[in-house]
Amino acid sequence: MSKLIAGPYKHEFGHELFSFQATVRALAKNYEEVVVCSNPQMKFLYEDFCTEFVSYNDPNVDLAALSKGSDCEIFSQKDCMKNVRKFRGTSRARQEFIKYGRVVSEGYDLLLHCRTKSEGMSTDLSIKTWNCVYEALKEEYKIAFVGTKSQAHCPNGAKDLRGIELSDLTDIMRSSKLVAGYSSGPIHLASLCGAPHLTWGGHRLRTLFRYAHFWNPFKTPCYIFESPSENPGYLQRRACLWGAPPDIFDRKYVTLIKDKNYRVPTVNNLLCAIRKILNG
Secondary structure, eight states, X not given: OOEEEEOOOOSOHHHIIIIIHHHHHHHHTTOSXXXXXXXXXXXXXGTTTOSEEEETTOTTOOHHHHTOSTTEEEEOHHHHHTTBOTTTOOBSSOOOOOOOOOOOSOOOSEEEEEEOOSOSSSOOOOHHHHHHHHHHHTTTSOEEEOSOTTTEEOOTTSEXXXXXXXXXXXXXXXXXXXXXXXXXXXXXXXXXXXXXXXXXXXXXXXXXXXXIIITOTTOOOEEEEEOSOOOTTHHHHHHHHHTOOTTXXXXXXXXXXXXXXTTSOOHHHHHHHHHHHHTO
């Protein structure tokens, strides 16, 4: 029996979504048995095609033993990443994406990911800023907070969805009107759930082109804070250099929100953007 062992995969969540799982799904069609080794919380991402999922921190898992046999091949994290173009994030390998989540009754007007990680190319918004945003919007919209409890904030009294199962999160994202937050894993996941998303931060051009094109296979509506001061045609010229369509920022599913504080939007600018998106 032909077998593929994929992993162990321990890289960042965004690349697992857009560099690894879709590549393994495409490869899986060539094998009778597919074993995926990753973070146990990621099992849901592979359920549509893998025959066995194992956790990379399970002491009882012996990948060497699983890989015995002449018909077994291994697709490691290293194999995956050597095919990935550094800034685009695109894989040279064939990929197959699926849209995650089901439409359920527990949808929200707004899901907020209030990231509190210390690393990153832009400063995270302060907890005070997020609290102000929530207080200003809580009477207007149905709001919940997502992410992990260790690396995301939830204001007192708000609906706390941090740490829920990934399968439940994708259902809720699929059923919600907008997901907003600093460029991060949950915002990338929103793209694969077909959930409109508002984002900012990170490496400027990488953020723009990934959300607008390279990491948006379903053309999910995305709203990106962007500098208002560039010379005419600058982004179109950069798009050509990056290998993105030159008309990418003219497409209906991509909206640039001009803001001089585009790396760290203010409370007022966040409120204006969110209200404009949700109120149509």
